[in-house]
Amino acid sequence: MALIDLANPTRFLTLATRVLPWLVGLTLALFAVGLYLTFFVAPDDYQQGAVVKIMFIHVPNAWLSMFVWGVMCVAALGTLVWRHPLADVAAKAAAPIGAAFTFLALATGSLWGRPMWGTYWVWDARLTSVLVLFLMYLGIIALWRTVEDPSRAARAAAILTLVGAINIPIIKFSVDWWNTLHQPASVFRAGGSAIDKSILVPLLVMAVAFTLLFLTLHVAAMRNEILRRRIRTLRLLQARMTNAGARA
Amino acid sequence: MNLGQHASFIVAAYVIAIAVVGALVIWVIADSRTQKRMLADLESRGARRAGEREP
Numbered sequence: 001m002a003l004i005d006l007a008n009p010t011r012f013l014t015l016a017t018r019v020l021p022w023l024v025g026l027t028l029a030l031f032a033v034g035l036y037l038t039f040f041v042a043p044d045d046y047q048q049g050a051v052v053k054i055m056f057i058h059v060p061n062a063w064l065s066m067f068v069w070g071v072m073c074v075a076a077l078g079t080l081v082w083r084h085p086l087a088d089v090a091a092k093a094a095a096p097i098g099a100a101f102t103f104l105a106l107a108t109g110s111l112w113g114r115p116m117w118g119t120y121w122v123w124d125a126r127l128t129s130v131l132v133l134f135l136m137y138l139g140i141i142a143l144w145r146t147v148e149d150p151s152r153a154a155r156a157a158a159i160l161t162l163v164g165a166i167n168i169p170i171i172k173f174s175v176d177w178w179n180t181l182h183q184p185a186s187v188f189r190a191g192g193s194a195i196d197k198s199i200l201v202p203l204l205v206m207a208v209a210f211t212l213l214f215l216t217l218h219v220a221a222m223r224n225e226i227l228r229r230r231i232r233t234l235r236l237l238q239a240r241m242t243n244a245g246a247r248a
Numbered sequence: 249m250n251l252g253q254h255a256s257f258i259v260a261a262y263v264i265a266i267a268v269v270g271a272l273v274i275w276v277i278a279d280s281r282t283q284k285r286m287l288a289d290l291e292s293r294g295a296r297r298a299g300e301r302e303p
Contacts, residue, residue, distance in 0.1 A: 039249055049253075054257065058261070100269075107261070220276045238295050
């Protein structure tokens with residue numbers, strides 16, 4: 001089966017039904033391994049102590065907050081260039097999940113910041129740009145709910161998503177461009193990771209687990225959205241038939 | 249496992265993460281059930297898309 005065949009909603013539904021149980025199992029297994037490594041294998045940080053354990057959920061959620069926006073950008077191109085309905089479905093299904101991950105990045109970061117920085121929040125470039133990302137997710141969700149016609153909503157949301165993508169490099173490089181309380185990149189950076197393997201491995205396992213969680217939720221939410229659109233189509237057809245019958 | 253003097257912050261972070269992920273999972277499952285029920289209800293009343301045949 002070619003990749004383009006998956007772009008057919010009916011084929012996607014069949015594939016999703018087959019793949020979802022495996023994705024759920026794999027996600028649960030990776031979370032079990034990741035949490036075991038986090039709480040029973042990874043040592044405390046020599047400066048932060050046990051508070052470093054917050055990093056194992058904060059960093060994956062921060063990565064995913066940007067990754068999900070990236071997925072929405074690819075879907076937005078699918079909507080605007082190819083006008084493919086499955087791209088609309090992918091973008092709409094990703095937004096609430098991305099918003100939840102961004103909220104978690106902000107909340108866990110705040111709980112990490114209080115004991116380390118002495119404050120829950122500062123209006124520095126990194127924190128503020130992530131807050132802006134969260135508000136943009138809420139804006140996209142509101143837009144989807146405001147416009148009744150899904151294809152019109154998709155085009156408007158796609159343009160807003162692509163315009164909003166300017167915030168992603170701002171988030172990524174904010175710690176280099178401005179003086180911030182937030183530490184600079186320590187995993188993916190020139191010269192290799194600054195984190196010891198004993199902490200890096202559990203962090204990467206948790207990152208893969210959260211990414212699989214996103215994939216699982218996204219496929220399931222896409223399936224729901226396809227069914228929602230079928231229901232809408234059937235209702236419109238029924239209303240047309242009723243109107244035609246009343247006129248006859 | 250000793251979470252040290254800042255244990256409350258660590259526990260709060262994990263509790264919030266579990267609550268938010270749990271809410272997402274419940275939302276997706278509940279939405280799936282709702283959509284499947286509504287679709288089955290419509291189809292039982294004879295609604296069909298263009299090109300679909302009666303079972």
